[in-house]
Amino acid sequence: AQTVTQSQPEMSVQEAETVTLSCTYDTSESDYYLFWYKQPPSRQMILVIRQEAYKQQNATENRFSVNFQKAAKSFSLKISDSQLGDAAMYFCAYRAQKNAGGTSYGKLTFGQGTILTVHP
Amino acid sequence: KAGVTQTPRYLIKTRGQQVTLSCSPISGHRSVSWYQQTPGQGLQFLFEYFSETQRNKGNFPGRFSGRQFSNSRSEMNVSTLELGDSALYLCASSWTGFTNTEAFFGQGTRLTVV
Numbered sequence: 001a002q003t004v005t006q007s008q009p010e011m012s013v014q015e016a017e018t019v020t021l022s023c024t025y026d027t028s029e030s031d032y033y034l035f036w037y038k039q040p041p042s043r044q045m046i047l048v049i050r051q052e053a054y055k056q057q058n059a060t061e062n063r064f065s066v067n068f069q070k071a072a073k074s075f076s077l078k079i080s081d082s083q084l085g086d087a088a089m090y091f092c093a094y095r096a097q098k099n100a101g102g103t104s105y106g107k108l109t110f111g112q113g114t115i116l117t118v119h120p
Numbered sequence: 121k122a123g124v125t126q127t128p129r130y131l132i133k134t135r136g137q138q139v140t141l142s143c144s145p146i147s148g149h150r151s152v153s154w155y156q157q158t159p160g161q162g163l164q165f166l167f168e169y170f171s172e173t174q175r176n177k178g179n180f181p182g183r184f185s186g187r188q189f190s191n192s193r194s195e196m197n198v199s200t201l202e203l204g205d206s207a208l209y210l211c212a213s214s215w216t217g218f219t220n221t222e223a224f225f226g227q228g229t230r231l232t233v234v
Binding site for chain 2: 037042043044045046047050091104105106107108109110111112113
């Protein structure tokens, strides 16, 4: 079974600074997708960034970028120029690409989350 | 375009009762997945429906069930509620539920069992 681990329960950063959130995962699959989701106090999960495992290039979305190390099964999120609105719980998630036995339909496996605080 | 809508937002129920939660996906989305979020267990996958059929199921007891209607709206039902069922229940919709389609989440239903 796939597992996702976020070893940092809480992180903090000063406004305008850069912060990196860590995530490791375990899978025997070679093809899969990795995601970072943000959950603000409103509770709605918002997709921040997505990485396809077959792509070597790290994904980037404006101030958000990832460091994807497939061999090490590591997937960290870097937030540059942090803003007060970035404060939230961040979840790393895994989704398998192959769908043997229908076990992948609609299923995301999440890490435990990292609470990010942004100080003005 | 309207997002994923979950109703009600908050529920308080008594042990032993049953509860039904509703999720209306984004228009055109045919896949709906349900998740339970608790401080102790985090986010756990309950089940996924596509075109009125359950295609995938997580490791939850049979007290947790769901269904999907022809308009893709989904309901989940929890019978014989236990204190441990207190959680935030999130639903997510996507076009197909396949890996290359983004899942959009609702704001969740906060269930408290007393």
